[in-house]
Amino acid sequence: MNETVATTRADYIAMIDDVIRQITWQSHKQLLQTLSRPEISLTMPQMVTLFAIRNAGTCRMSELAEVTQQSAGTLTGIVDRLILDHLVGRVRDLEDRRVVQVTLTPQGEERLALVEQARREDMEQILYNLRLNQLAELEGMLRMLLNGIHDLLNSHTITLNPPRISTRTTPVFTPFQSVQA
Template sequence: MNVSDEELLTDLFRTIALMRKSFDRAMTEQGASLAQTKVLMCIKARSGNARAVDIAEIMGVAPRTATEALDGLERDGLIRRIPDKEDRRVKRLTLTPAGEAAVAVAEPLRRQLMTKLLANLNPSERLNFHAALQKLLEGLADA
């Protein structure tokens, strides 16, 4: 059976959109959206050395978009901006205790949702799916 390029990519984009919506809904119910959790995890991974420009680069968004997201997290009490000791123009990002708690709740839930989503694939299908994704990523890296 042949599948057209259009049908294959439409199914892929639809899967990603539904996955994001499902993850976001479940995670928001627990206190932090999928997008918020991603930013919080990036900040946590940088151990207090993250800057807004770092978050923009990691997330693949414009600096202004990252700044707006960080403003919201700061307003919600999940992060703090701390002046850099060596360059007062720079603000370092750190999680507040509430931010740490949000990550502590969201990360296990995110993993649980991933496991549930991928449970429909048997080990052979998982390997084939992974191999296909790697080929797509290699093609995009070359582009």
């Protein structure tokens, strides 16, 4: 008697969760390897901070701490190191001279361009064996997954935190946002 075992939705979800966990871990290790290249030479917190500053343009340290989800003390150390490396500069706020803001320098822009180029090259190598139609399918499915993650985060934000009235909005930060987006 041939008995077939049907794979349930829960089984597939468990397998997908395991693959995503492995992808997350391996991607993190691979990104750290990319950042350690001599021409890039950044830590993960430095890279996240640089992308956040680029996305914001010029920003206060308190805003940067909120967007990067780092403590003010930790962020000060990171920014100080980025300043020593000439990747970030401090500027006075034009409206309130007591306020210091941070901005990306041309060298910081160049370093981020190197990170983005290295990531594109790495992804080309990782996805080398996929045909064009497979790449299109993968991209579509990953977008659906990302939308599900955004929906879950938004529903938890609403459920866990009561709505607050705010006079400003904080942009969503994604480390590898496209400049054109």
